[in-house]
Amino acid sequence: MGGLPRFQVPDGWVARGWRFEVETTTPAQRPLIAQHFGARRFAYNWALVQVRANLDTRTADPSVPPLPWTLPTLRKAWNQAKVDVAPWWPSCSKEAYACGIADLVSALHRWSASQQGIHANRRVGFPKFKARHRDHGRVRFHNGAMRLEVDRRHLILPVIGSLRSKENTRRLQRLVAKGRARVLSMTLSEQGGRLFVSVATVVAQGPSRPSQPHARCGIDLGIGNEWAVVAHADDAIERITHPAPWAATQAERRRVARQISRRIVGSRGHRQARAKLAALDRRAANLRRESIHTLTTRLSRRYGTIVVENLDVAAMGRGMGRRAFRRSVYRAGIGQVRPTLAYKTSWAGGRLLVADRWFASSKTHHGCGGYLTDLSLHQRVWICPKCGALVDRNANAALNLRDWTGPVTDRDVQRGGVAAPVPLVGDHDGQAHAPSVGVRGPVRPPQVARANDTRTDPPLAGTRNSEQGYQARWPKRGRSPGNGGRLVAAEAGGTMRRSWAMPGPEWIWVIIAIVVLFGASRLPAMGRNVGLGIKEFKKGVTEGSRSDDKDVPGKPASTDERERGTTP
Numbered sequence: 001m002g003g004l005p006r007f008q009v010p011d012g013w014v015a016r017g018w019r020f021e022v023e024t025t026t027p028a029q030r031p032l033i034a035q036h037f038g039a040r041r042f043a044y045n046w047a048l049v050q051v052r053a054n055l056d057t058r059t060a061d062p063s064v065p066p067l068p069w070t071l072p073t074l075r076k077a078w079n080q081a082k083v084d085v086a087p088w089w090p091s092c093s094k095e096a097y098a099c100g101i102a103d104l105v106s107a108l109h110r111w112s113a114s115q116q117g118i119h120a121n122r123r124v125g126f127p128k129f130k131a132r133h134r135d136h137g138r139v140r141f142h143n144g145a146m147r148l149e150v151d152r153r154h155l156i157l158p159v160i161g162s163l164r165s166k167e168n169t170r171r172l173q174r175l176v177a178k179g180r181a182r183v184l185s186m187t188l189s190e191q192g193g194r195l196f197v198s199v200a201t202v203v204a205q206g207p208s209r210p211s212q213p214h215a216r217c218g219i220d221l222g223i224g225n226e227w228a229v230v231a232h233a234d235d236a237i238e239r240i241t242h243p244a245p246w247a248a249t250q251a252e253r254r255r256v257a258r259q260i261s262r263r264i265v266g267s268r269g270h271r272q273a274r275a276k277l278a279a280l281d282r283r284a285a286n287l288r289r290e291s292i293h294t295l296t297t298r299l300s301r302r303y304g305t306i307v308v309e310n311l312d313v314a315a316m317g318r319g320m321g322r323r324a325f326r327r328s329v330y331r332a333g334i335g336q337v338r339p340t341l342a343y344k345t346s347w348a349g350g351r352l353l354v355a356d357r358w359f360a361s362s363k364t365h366h367g368c369g370g371y372l373t374d375l376s377l378h379q380r381v382w383i384c385p386k387c388g389a390l391v392d393r394n395a396n397a398a399l400n401l402r403d404w405t406g407p408v409t410d411r412d413v414q415r416g417g418v419a420a421p422v423p424l425v426g427d428h429d430g431q432a433h434a435p436s437v438g439v440r441g442p443v444r445p446p447q448v449a450r451a452n453d454t455r456t457d458p459p460l461a462g463t464r465n466s467e468q469g470y471q472a473r474w475p476k477r478g479r480s481p482g483n484g485g486r487l488v489a490a491e492a493g494g495t496m497r498r499s500w501a502m503p504g505p506e507w508i509w510v511i512i513a514i515v516v517l518f519g520a521s522r523l524p525a526m527g528r529n530v531g532l533g534i535k536e537f538k539k540g541v542t543e544g545s546r547s548d549d550k551d552v553p554g555k556p557a558s559t560d561e562r563e564r565g566t567t568p
């Protein structure tokens, strides 16, 4: 297929992304930036029209030659057409149009790869048209006048000009000045009204060694109070809780969310409360990112080998029971730890091992190998059935991970991605992205294990995997070969899905409420001109209402009282 110029990082260099929040320096820049975002979107949509038109014509008449999905072809077509379709084109950098077309090309190739089953991870749909309210603004510059200013406070982008960085750019600027970093592209993007410039670079990096190259540590990640438990090489157990400011944002978040729900949608107060919530979420994400980076940097510089669990975070977030629980999976950011460790260990000269997904790290006693068959998610401690010791769940799991001796293939080491050759053309938000490594499906473990073995759970169809807590099923046979027998996430969460044909309990309550309300007041009045059924209903209601009059003197009592003979 090709089409994407693949950038190969030279030996001794690593791909690295930098992100700076910026602000405009002149008032004219804001509309200009918005125009560039729009120009990228316009070129993307225009190219998509060409591609779809070509596909449609070819369906009707297969002799029409296919339009190659490559950047040079589409860009050439754009340059011929732009005078007619976008007479305003000279006001934006040509990079804006090139960026839109390049993104479409990579989207088309992702779709095509997904159709052929190359992407093991998820299905990718055919590219859709971008609308202003859906597409978050961004534009990428590959060449032109872009640089970091020597004052370490400003970045220059083509046409847009100088943008002031809110953070000192010293670390990158120094590397660039010394010739140890090369800027590949700069991406300007907008998030929640804030502007960011992501700089994709390659950085020269000499060989390095962790301080304890032969030592190992294990990390058990969780979503409870103990966010991470680290088993160090010297048997020390380190418990890392959620950072206190982060926990404070979560409490504050609940309060502000309640505030929003009480205000009128579209009002000024509602807008203000929403802005407050967005600011809290941003703060929480920043705090979380910081804690992930401090932990991973510290461990990767120290240990030669780091072992983590293979958590299927996407399936945990979808499939687990309570909504609050699923939400906390994402909030704890445990999905970010492994990829971060993967590239940091490779930078530091160590390696990352990923334990088998079905390795029962929580249920096997580290000291004696005793195995608890039934451990629920909320149990923090348990008693070993073999030696009777009280076992701390998280610390035990971290120790088991540290001493994990499962099969290690190259893929295991690579899993989670390393800062390896990255196609720096697709939109990575300027961050060095890991190439999507095909993940092998769970290997069916032996059904029988000796007592002293560290056992691997044989998950049965539809049973609850208490290690991770979601409904796991073995992949069905006869799947597409590209899927490689992987546990499909939709299957993991499939049991939760509900169709419209069967209204759930909340709908039944709504229906009951409507019937009660209408039956009490409206239906008798409405029923006058309707059918016989309503008339009978009305009659029943009016007879019923007569019974209310029984206390009024001089009025005839209701039928049932007359029958019972309570009134003379």
Ligand SMILES: [Zn+2]
Residues within 6 Å of the ligand: 365, 367, 368, 369, 370, 384, 385, 386, 387, 388, 389
């Ligand atoms: Zn034991």
